Amino acid sequence: MEKTDLRxxxxxxxxxxxxxxxxxxxxxxxVFKDKLTPADQAxxxxxxxxxxxxxxxxxxxxGEVLCGGGGGCGGLA
Numbered sequence: 001m002e003k004t005d006l007r008x009x010x011x012x013x014x015x016x017x018x019x020x021x022x023x024x025x026x027x028x029x030x031v032f033k034d035k036l037t038p039a040d041q042a043x044x045x046x047x048x049x050x051x052x053x054x055x056x057x058x059x060x061x062x063g064e065v066l067c068g069g070g071g072g073c074g075g076l077a
Contacts, residue, residue, distance in 0.1 A: 007043055014047060
């Protein structure tokens with residue numbers, strides 16, 4: 001597997017999996033199996049900066065899915 005494909009898979013998993021995201025942000029060298037390159041570290045830093053916006057987007061999308069367009073969820077989403 002090419003390194004850029006691996007990086008995309010890692011970032012994609014970090015977006016949808018909070019436990020994996022925490023591990024990536026706290027111990028990226030474990031996630032990258034001790035092959036953390038400067039480009040990988042830069043990608044992790046960009047992800048850290050994106051997280052607040054990402055969390056808002058995920059929350060909004062969850063509300064859309066769970067409430068069928070955002071109406072009448074009773075404050076659940």
